[in-house]
Structures are given as structure tokens and as C-alpha cells.
Amino acid sequence: MSTYSLSDGLASGAPRTSRAPLLATWIRESGVGVLASIAWIAFGLSCLWWEDVGDWSRTHSLGIAAFIIAAIALFGTVGADYLGSAGQALHKRAPWLVALGAFLTVWEVATAKFAWLPLPFFPPPQSIIEVYTDDLPKLLDSVFASVKLQLGGYLIGATIGFLTGVSIGWSRAVGYWVHPVLRFIGPLPATAWLPIAFFTFPSSWSASTFLIALATGFPVTVLTWSGVASVSNAYYDVARTLGAKPSFLVLKVAIPAALPHVFVGLFMGLGSSFAVLVVAEMIGVKAGLGWYLQWAQGWAAYANMYAALIVMSLLCSGAITLLFSIRDRLLVWQKGTVKW
Amino acid sequence: MVATALTKALTHPAAGAALDIEQISHAFDIDGAELPVLSDVSISVEPGEFVALLGPSGCGKSTLLRLVAGLDKPKAGRLREDEERIRRPHPSRVVVFQDPTLFPWRSVWDNVALGLEAQGILRSQRQRVDDALDLVGLSSFRNAYPHQLSGGMAQRVALARALVNDPKILILDEPLGKLDSLTRITMQAELVSLWQRKGFTTLLVTHDAEEALVLANRVVVFSERPARVKADIRVDRPYPRHRGDPYLADLRRQILGLLGLDATW
Ligand SMILES: Nc1ncnc2c1ncn2[C@@H]1O[C@H](COP(=O)(O)OP(=O)(O)OP(=O)(O)O)[C@@H](O)[C@H]1O
Ligand SMILES: [Mg+2]
Numbered sequence: 001m002s003t004y005s006l007s008d009g010l011a012s013g014a015p016r017t018s019r020a021p022l023l024a025t026w027i028r029e030s031g032v033g034v035l036a037s038i039a040w041i042a043f044g045l046s047c048l049w050w051e052d053v054g055d056w057s058r059t060h061s062l063g064i065a066a067f068i069i070a071a072i073a074l075f076g077t078v079g080a081d082y083l084g085s086a087g088q089a090l091h092k093r094a095p096w097l098v099a100l101g102a103f104l105t106v107w108e109v110a111t112a113k114f115a116w117l118p119l120p121f122f123p124p125p126q127s128i129i130e131v132y133t134d135d136l137p138k139l140l141d142s143v144f145a146s147v148k149l150q151l152g153g154y155l156i157g158a159t160i161g162f163l164t165g166v167s168i169g170w171s172r173a174v175g176y177w178v179h180p181v182l183r184f185i186g187p188l189p190a191t192a193w194l195p196i197a198f199f200t201f202p203s204s205w206s207a208s209t210f211l212i213a214l215a216t217g218f219p220v221t222v223l224t225w226s227g228v229a230s231v232s233n234a235y236y237d238v239a240r241t242l243g244a245k246p247s248f249l250v251l252k253v254a255i256p257a258a259l260p261h262v263f264v265g266l267f268m269g270l271g272s273s274f275a276v277l278v279v280a281e282m283i284g285v286k287a288g289l290g291w292y293l294q295w296a297q298g299w300a301a302y303a304n305m306y307a308a309l310i311v312m313s314l315l316c317s318g319a320i321t322l323l324f325s326i327r328d329r330l331l332v333w334q335k336g337t338v339k340w
Numbered sequence: 341m342v343a344t345a346l347t348k349a350l351t352h353p354a355a356g357a358a359l360d361i362e363q364i365s366h367a368f369d370i371d372g373a374e375l376p377v378l379s380d381v382s383i384s385v386e387p388g389e390f391v392a393l394l395g396p397s398g399c400g401k402s403t404l405l406r407l408v409a410g411l412d413k414p415k416a417g418r419l420r421e422d423e424e425r426i427r428r429p430h431p432s433r434v435v436v437f438q439d440p441t442l443f444p445w446r447s448v449w450d451n452v453a454l455g456l457e458a459q460g461i462l463r464s465q466r467q468r469v470d471d472a473l474d475l476v477g478l479s480s481f482r483n484a485y486p487h488q489l490s491g492g493m494a495q496r497v498a499l500a501r502a503l504v505n506d507p508k509i510l511i512l513d514e515p516l517g518k519l520d521s522l523t524r525i526t527m528q529a530e531l532v533s534l535w536q537r538k539g540f541t542t543l544l545v546t547h548d549a550e551e552a553l554v555l556a557n558r559v560v561v562f563s564e565r566p567a568r569v570k571a572d573i574r575v576d577r578p579y580p581r582h583r584g585d586p587y588l589a590d591l592r593r594q595i596l597g598l599l600g601l602d603a604t605w
Contacts, residue, residue: 234441241409242455242505243431252457256445333445333485 033077039101040070123303131307145287153212161217165224190215208280216269227261356541357508364417379566392552395562434507440498442486449482472504
């Protein structure tokens, strides 16, 4: 009885949607994409319509670029059916394109055209573009230096932290000696070591590597340790009755079981090591994005600061994304057992 | 090499081992107080015998199984497998715990392969893993992860993980306890046919007198904690056994009486 009434409802519901006016459907499907296009046209016009209040060389190019993006958004939306996954990707991001276009328009008008925001502190978009085109070599050098320092320190810290965590979790003797040290030193922010580190290490580069490794190592150690310590004895019992030796128990039972915790530690370590990286670059190492920021501040080059900040945030979020995808690959088995 | 493997395969019935449980006593310390759990338990199991252990909850059955497996050391008494002292776990005595305890990070196949991998012989014996999965009828789930299995399937994987090692003594701690009655009856039949084919010695803990009588040659009934052997009953009936068999029904009444339930059951 109830089944019948259910399918009745479905049958009468189907034609209702097909009867809907075509225009309304089209607007629902493509409206946001068209809106995105309009927002970027507005941004392009805002660049070209009025005169700049200052002296910026990229205003014209920026306006043209905005029109090109507007055109891509429009054709991508109209021709979505022929573009396959690219069209779908555009469709999904269309609301963000609208927001971005609107934001850039307001920014452009508020800075370059009418200077509603005080000028040297709030540079217009074109001046940031100018940094990317004219100061590229220096910026790239800084990016390279930062990535090198961060990667070296992070890998060292993560490796040592992981090994220490496993040892503490596994061996009572190691735990006896390392645990109090960890308790005492671990919670100290790594930046507190900065003055000492720069004196005692042979180079500022090695000092910064040490600090980044320290900032990474502490959370990785603690979480690996707690992960290993919380592995259920039942797993060890099973493995032992099947003939497992201690090395097997560590490598094939304790570590894989603790891996979800280890990744939490790796994420926390990544966050705190970014902080140390920037501070170390500002204070000690005369290279990298942190130093670039410092340098730009010294020259009151605010556009350069914003440009560097944007690059920095792209790098940090890229690193986090990379770590996420590594985790997803290693912990496929968790999918479905926990909410990600 | 090939020749020995062949003869081994031909003379396959890796006959079960004898198990001697001699005057075992065991106790736990709980907050300084001693909790006696096993008191002078002696059971002598012939090679290839199927022995069911029955007793009230918390009397010490699982504890005894852990001692037999070699996971813990008894406070007093001796355990021997084929005349050899049991001092530590060995893959000739495999336990299927009440909880399947599959490793969630390993696929079904890798879970079953665990024993061979731990003993370092997986590379040359991969076929055995496939065979064990076939045996429990889960070949098509070889790449699934444990969380994708039903409770009964997980339990069967745990059984395959034990059987792949060709144990001489198979130790089962209420392996069917959590299953629904239908799956349970099917798995009981599978267990008997496996045991008959392979010839291993079996030690099965169960709460269920009927299950014990359908499966075992011998039923050992324990007292309340600390467990003592209260009765040791031989079940001389051919397999497959019928649940309605009046002989078994009679034994069941007797056993329930020993467990403290009156005869109206
Ligand atoms: N590791 C332990 N530490 C302390 N006491 C324990 C430990 N393991 C078991 N016990 C105690 O030993 C007694 C027997 O436990 P055991 O698990 O052997 O019972 P069981 O007969 O298997 O019960 P059930 O049929 O309910 O599984 C229980 O009272 C329990 O509290
Ligand atoms: Mg038990």
C-alpha cells in the first residue's frame, strides 16, 4: 500500500520539473557563471575607466587580463556542455569567481582610483602585480631559500620525532630517560631558543634548521608516542600467537596502528614550524620570505609585503595539502571507519 | 625441496598434537589482593581430539586458553604440547579470540597472511593464503578492509588467519559467540568438517551447552571461579550430529544441571 503511494508521488513529480520554463532552468544552471563574467568585466572597467591616483605601470595590462578572465568565464559557462570536466570545475568555482571579481573591483576603486584607503599601506592590485613581474628574481630566490630551510628542518624534525616517539612508546627504559626531558623542554616554544641557537650554531642556517626541527619534533614525538602506547594489547597477542618476533611487533603492528596519531603530530608540527621559519628568517637568516618581508618593511615597500604574504600563504597551504594527500594515501583503510 | 614439499602435501593431515594441562593454578593481583582464577586444573587432550570447555562467565576459561597459547605463565603447574613445555607463543598453537581482532589497516588477504609473514615464509607460500580464504568462502573479499565486513565475515577471516598456519592445536575462545543463530549453525558445520579434514587438536570455549555437544568429542565443565574441573564428559556420537538427538538432549540436561540450572531446562 505505502509502496504504491510512494511511486505515485514520484510519477506525478517527474513531469512537473520538465514543465518548468527553460529560461528559469538556464538561469539556475548558468546564472552564476554569467555573474562571474560580469564581476570581472567590472574589475577590468574599474582599472581602465578612471585615471590612477599614483604612478603604476601595470594598470592597463591588469584591466586587459580581467577582460580575458571574464571572457573565459563566459565562454566556459555557455559552452560547459562541450568542455567536460573543465566546464564542471568552472561551474563549481563560479561563486568564488563572482566574489573575487567583486572584491578586486572594490579594492581597485578604493585604492588606485579614489584612495579611500590610505595609500602607501594599502597598495592597489596592479602594484602587487608589478612586484611579481619586476621583482621576480629576488622573490624566487626567497621562495627557494624558504622551501629549502623549511623542508630540511621539517624532515629532520619529523624523522627524529617519529623515531623518538616509537622508542618511548615501545621501550620502558627509553621512556624513563626521555620522557622527563620531553616534559621539561618540549612545551618551550622553539622560538625561545632563538638567541642561544644563533650563538651556539656555526651558521644561522644550521641554527634555523635546528629550531624548525625542534618545533616539528615535539608534537610528532608526543603524538607518535601516545599512538604507540595506545595500541590495544589484543593486536600484540594475535601477532605473537602467529609467531611474530619483536621487530615484527614494532614495524608491522605498533607503527601502522599508531600512524593516524603520527599524522596529527605531523600536521601540528608543520603549523608550528612555519611560525619558527618566518621568525628565524626575519631575525637570523638573511634569505627567504620572512627576510623578504622584513626587507620590504625596511623600505616601506608595502606592495612587496603583500606580494610576499600571498606567496607565503600559497606555500603553506600547498604544504598542508601535500601532507593531506600523503595521509589519504597511507591511511585509505581509515576511510569509512572515521569521519575525515 | 620440491620433493619434500610434495610428500608433505601428500601426508597432509598435519595430525594434531597432544596437550597436557597438569595441575594448573593461576591467580591475578587486583589492587594487592589475590584473585584465584584457576585451581588445580588438569586436562589431558589426545592428538586430534575436539574438547569443549564450558563454565560460568568469569570462571577462568579465557585465562586457561591464554596459558595454553603461551601468552601468560601459570602460577603453578605445567603445560606441555607433545611432551614439550609450553613457555611462549608458537604458531603451532593458534588462537581465535572471541573478538576477531583483525588489523584494520590490512586488507582481508593481508590479515590472513599475517602468520606466514611473521614467520618469514610468506613469499614462497602465498598459495596457502588463497587456499585459506577459499576455505572460509571469502576469496572475493580479499581486497576488502575489515570495516567493510559483516561480523560473521570478520569472524571467518579470523578463522582463516588461524588456519593458514596449519596449527597442531587450534584454540577457539567463543569464536561464534556474537553470530546470529543461522550463521552460527553454518559455521559450526564448517568447523567440524575442517577439523575432520585437517585433524588438528581443538580446544573450544563456549557458553552454549548445545554447541559443545554438537561439536566436541569431549566436554569439560568448570565450576565457578576459581575454576576446577567439575565433569569431563565423553560424547560418543558420529558426525554430523543432529540437534534433536535424544542422547545429546540427555547430556545437555546433565550439563546444565552441573552448571546449576535445574532439570526443567
Ligand atoms: N588481566 C587480568 N587482570 C586481572 N584480572 C583478570 C585478568 N584477566 C582476567 N581476570 C579475571 O579473571 C577472571 C576470569 O576471567 P576469564 O576471562 O578467564 O573468564 P571467562 O571464563 O573467560 O569468562 P567469560 O565466559 O565471561 O568470557 C575474571 O574474574 C577476571 O576478572
Ligand atoms: Mg572469556
